[in-house]
Amino acid sequence: MAKFQLRWGILATGGIAETFGRDILLNPVTRGIHDIEHVIVAAAASSSQSRARTFLDKIGAPSSAVAYGSYQELTQNPDVDIIYISTPHSHHYQHCMLCLEAGKNVLCEKAFTTNAEQLKLVIRKAREKKVFLMEAVALEGMDKINSGVIGTVYRTFADLSMLSTPESLPDTHRLVSPKLAGGVLLDTGIYALTWIFQTLFTTQENPAPPTVLSTLRKYRLGTDEQVAVLLTFPREVDGDAHGIATASVRTSTDPDGRGTAGPAVRIQGSKGEIQVTHPAFRPTHTKIIFTDGKVEEKEWPQPGPGLGSGWYNGFRNEAGGVLNQEGEGHGMFWEADECAFALRDGRKESQHQSLAESLLVMQVMDQVRAQNNILFPDEIETTDYPIAI
Ligand SMILES: NC(=O)c1ccc[n+]([C@@H]2O[C@H](COP(=O)([O-])OP(=O)(O)OC[C@H]3O[C@@H](n4cnc5c(N)ncnc54)[C@H](OP(=O)(O)O)[C@@H]3O)[C@@H](O)[C@H]2O)c1
Structure with a gap:
């Protein structure tokens, strides 16, 4: 065929x-x-x-x-x-x-x-x-990670913090510049929020949008450099579930780069918890700790041409990042494959x-910005099209 x-x-x-x-x-x-x-x-x-x-x-x-x-x-x-x-x-x-x-x-x-x-x-x-x-x-593999093995999920913690020094970046850099919608919420906080939505919202039969409480710390340019968001998802059958999403460029989820600090994401349910190792945007290791003492660890290696291929990929910019191991893909092909299948x-x-979920996450980020007075210039907040920016 x-x-x-x-x-x-x-x-x-x-x-x-x-x-x-x-x-x-x-x-x-x-x-x-x-x-x-x-x-x-x-x-x-x-x-x-x-x-x-x-x-x-x-x-x-x-x-x-x-x-x-x-x-x-x-x-x-x-x-x-x-x-x-x-x-x-x-x-x-x-x-x-x-x-x-x-x-x-x-x-x-x-x-x-x-x-x-x-x-x-x-x-x-x-x-x-x-x-x-x-x-x-x-997030590839979410359906396997999230297959109900830990019973009713009550709470998810998710963090994506990658230490860099905003002061070392030019004020025009997209991570810090208000003109480029800079700030950690839209840059990495979105992954923490996506984990929370995928575990507490998408899994529900008739999910209702969460309420949102948040706080953040601002960089000198007025964009956010550290954020914490507390979400409450109302549920008819199991009662409220809580999501705690955090992101920062002043601290790191994984300060030594070796996982010593523990998981980036913890999905907690009645029968145990699922832990996901940093980085939350490209997880390659999970651990399930059951309340009966059983522990299941699993690697989720990203495929690619493999060792000896001389092929490398990864993401690095002025703010940091690392190259993946030789021959190991970055995992962006999963999204491309999904486009092809669709x-x-x-x-x-x-x-x-779904687009409905993307929209809800965007609405949550709007609320966080409104609660903390994070404003971008009119030309990038506008719905006018086309305009030159
Ligand atoms: N999925 C992920 O893992 C991931 C990782 C990093 C970033 N991102 C997202 O990808 C997007 C791009 O990030 P990046 O790190 O690739 O950024 P980048 O290296 O700064 O590249 C941005 C590109 O946009 C083009 N561009 C057009 N108008 C621009 C303007 N006014 N200012 C700056 N650049 C402008 C640039 O020029 P040319 O048109 O000339 O090429 C440039 O190549 C962001 O939305 C970011 O959140 C996703």
Whole structure:
């Protein structure tokens, strides 16, 4: 049977686009997937065409891949089925609308948009154009991790804190700049919130949105550098469940890089708890501790071409990060595979992370920002489109 081929366009050529590009160029057979394939047919850099060409060469894209010096041109390429958007989240609203208006399917990096009002319009546009739309935040393996083995879940703690020194970054860096919707909530806090939603919300039959209490510590530019969010999920049958989501750039979930500090995520239920090792965006180890004393540990290695391949991937920027082991994928191909399966099967959403859940998480982040007076400039909060930012 012929493989289903998904033809990608990459919009923006920064750090995570490189990681994504390398991952999806890996043969899906290395992860046991035989019926789909990914092809990168084009990439666009806003700064110059030569930057897009350099990017394509660097990740090892086929020489036939087209390089553009503007995002608009990319959206007009008829050979592009789906566009991966990897600009800073301040720009996602404008760029999602650009791609959707052109009738393209979209995989957009997290955080989906700057605020929930923007996301509502993006979802509406995708439905109007009858195209696929997904936020690149899905957590692979969640269904296996989260399969009810610990009974009724009452509480989830989740932290994604990666120590860096904001002072060492230029004030224009996307992690700290208000103009680029900087701050730890939208950058890593979103993963902590996603763990909480996936364990306390998505698992419920008729889930109700949580109430939200929060506090945060601000960086000198007015963006958040440390945040704590307390969520209460009302449940008809089992009573309230609590989620505690935290994120920081002043402290680390894993200060020595060896897991000594313990788990990044703890999902606690009536029969025990599931612990997930840092980092919460790419978990590779879990431990289940049952109340009867039994302990089950499991590795979830990311597939790839393996040791001896001389192939490396990972994510590193000025704020930190590490390369993965030789031959080990980063795990971004799972999201790309889900896009391929969805388009092959005629689905317009991910089956792992619904658009309704992405919107609720965005609404929670709006509430946290409102409670703590985190404001971004009007041009990136607006729902006007198109505007130049
Ligand atoms: N899933 C993950 O694990 C993960 C990890 C890191 C980041 N992210 C997300 O991915 C997005 C990009 O992060 P990144 O670390 O790749 O950022 P980055 O390295 O700064 O790259 C951002 C890219 O966007 C383009 N861009 C367009 N307008 C821009 C503007 N006004 N200011 C800055 N850049 C602009 C840039 O230029 P060109 O168009 O010329 O290329 C650049 O290549 C963010 O939303 C972030 O939250 C996800």
